[in-house]
Amino acid sequence: MPEAAVAPPDFAAANTRLPAWPGPVLTIFGFALGAGGAVGLALIAERAVRAQAQPALIGIAAVGVVMLLVGLVYELIRQLRKRRSLSPDRYRGPAVVLLLALAFVLGSIVQIPFTADALALLSDEGGGVTLVGSIVLLTSLQVALVGVTWLFVARPRAIAFAMPLLGTGRLRALGAGMGWGVLAWIVASAVTFLMVVLLERVGLPPVPGPAEQAIDALEPWIVVPAIVVVAPIAEELFFRGVAFNAWLRERGRRFAYIGSAALFATIHVSLVSLLPIFLLGLALAWVYRRTGSLLAPIAMHATVNGISVAFALLIRYGVISLPA
Numbered sequence: 080m081p082e083a084a085v086a087p088p089d090f091a092a093a094n095t096r097l098p099a100w101p102g103p104v105l106t107i108f109g110f111a112l113g114a115g116g117a118v119g120l121a122l123i124a125e126r127a128v129r130a131q132a133q134p135a136l137i138g139i140a141a142v143g144v145v146m147l148l149v150g151l152v153y154e155l156i157r158q159l160r161k162r163r164s165l166s167p168d169r170y171r172g173p174a175v176v177l178l179l180a181l182a183f184v185l186g187s188i189v190q191i192p193f194t195a196d197a198l199a200l201l202s203d204e205g206g207g208v209t210l211v212g213s214i215v216l217l218t219s220l221q222v223a224l225v226g227v228t229w230l231f232v233a234r235p236r237a238i239a240f241a242m243p244l245l246g247t248g249r250l251r252a253l254g255a256g257m258g259w260g261v262l263a264w265i266v267a268s269a270v271t272f273l274m275v276v277l278l279e280r281v282g283l284p285p286v287p288g289p290a291e292q293a294i295d296a297l298e299p300w301i302v303v304p305a306i307v308v309v310a311p312i313a314e315e316l317f318f319r320g321v322a323f324n325a326w327l328r329e330r331g332r333r334f335a336y337i338g339s340a341a342l343f344a345t346i347h348v349s350l351v352s353l354l355p356i357f358l359l360g361l362a363l364a365w366v367y368r369r370t371g372s373l374l375a376p377i378a379m380h381a382t383v384n385g386i387s388v389a390f391a392l393l394i395r396y397g398v399i400s401l402p403a
Contacts, residue, residue: 097157105150109143116140144188151181155231162237170325172237178321179342182227186220200292213297216289217305220346221313232321238328252372259375260382263362267355267383274351288349294391306388311380318343318360319367319376336364359383 116139119132158173165171172178190197196212208216232238275285287295294302318339327335340360347356363376393399 097153097160099157102150102154102157105146105153107150109146109148109150112143113140113147114143116143144184148181148184148188151177151184155181159231159235159237163235167239168328170238170328172232172235172321172325175322175325175338175342178227178231179224179317179346181231182220182223182317183346185223185227189219189223190215200289200296208297210301213293213301214305217293217297217301218309221305221309224313224317228317228321238321238324248370249372249374252370252375253378255370256366256375256378256380257382259362259366260379261386263359263379264383264386267359270355270358271351274354278351283350285351286349288347288352290347291349291391294388295395299392302392303385303388307381307385311377311384314343314346315363315367315373315377315380319364320373323364323367336361339364 116136119136119139155173155177158177159171162169162171162173193209193212193215196208197216199207200216278285290306294306322342323335323339326338330338340357340363343360343363344353344357347353349356359380363379366379367373367376369375390399
């Protein structure tokens with residue numbers, strides 16, 4: 080007889096209450112150990128610390144990462160159990176910031192075996208990045224966002240969507256998103272230009288972000304699907320589908336707009352793009368609420384990314400050139 084399928088664990092179903100202290104303690108000590116080990120390894124690379132300390136530092140960093148991961152998962156499960164009794168119109172899932180933190184930790188763990196690829200990309204040696212390394216570096220965080228969203232929000236039904244994710248007028252939502260995306264790209268480009276001028280005047284020349292470095296160094300057939308397709312779907316699912324909806328229920332409209340946009344901007348790790356992406360986050364949330372469909376901000380996000388990638392590739396291959 081075939082074996083019955085084993086269902087994934089339902090973290091919110093148990094009746095027992097978990098103590099509050101293990102999550103913060105494990106998370107704080109794990110982060111401290113992991114960061115300390117990573118700093119020590121960096122000092123070894125700079126020859127400021129003896130290489131004989133490398134095995135111990137690797138062990139310390141590994142223990143820290145495990146403690147951090149366990150602490151985050153424990154706290155997320157505890158919050159799910161604590162909030163499961165709230166009414167369906169409330170957000171019954173874990174804190175959004177903790178969900179994002181877990182996604183970052185998981186994405187970083189997946190990237191560890193590809194550290195050499197990351198260093199090659201940062202040093203503008205795109206030819207030294209392997210095919211698998213390219214895919215992992217470009218998509219690990221997005222895949223982690225989707226996985227965390229499914230496991231801790233979608234599966235335990237922690238959020239009842241007042242606005243359906245796909246909506247009813249899907250073609251209209253896609254068209255609206257693409258149209259608003261063109262306008263958003265123009266505005267974001269103008270704000271980015273102003274930010275570049277401002278930073279240069281105060282003596283802070285802009286540094287290319289990870290996405291810009293990937294576009295300049297990696298193969299287009301890898302970059303385009305990752306930035307134009309995977310990133311918009313995963314990021315809109317999390318930042319508008321979860322963060323915006325959760326905070327709209329628990330903290331009100333103003334906090335939902337500003338909070339989800341600010342969180343969206345911080346993950347892009349670029350000083351010059353911080354304000355443009357924050358404004359884009361506000362616009363994406365507005366389009367989502369206006370259309371009632373997550374397809375609209377996904378299409379808008381993909382349009383903005385698509386135009387940016389297209390221009391960057393045209394410049395990279397000498398089809399067009401910018402004035403000096």
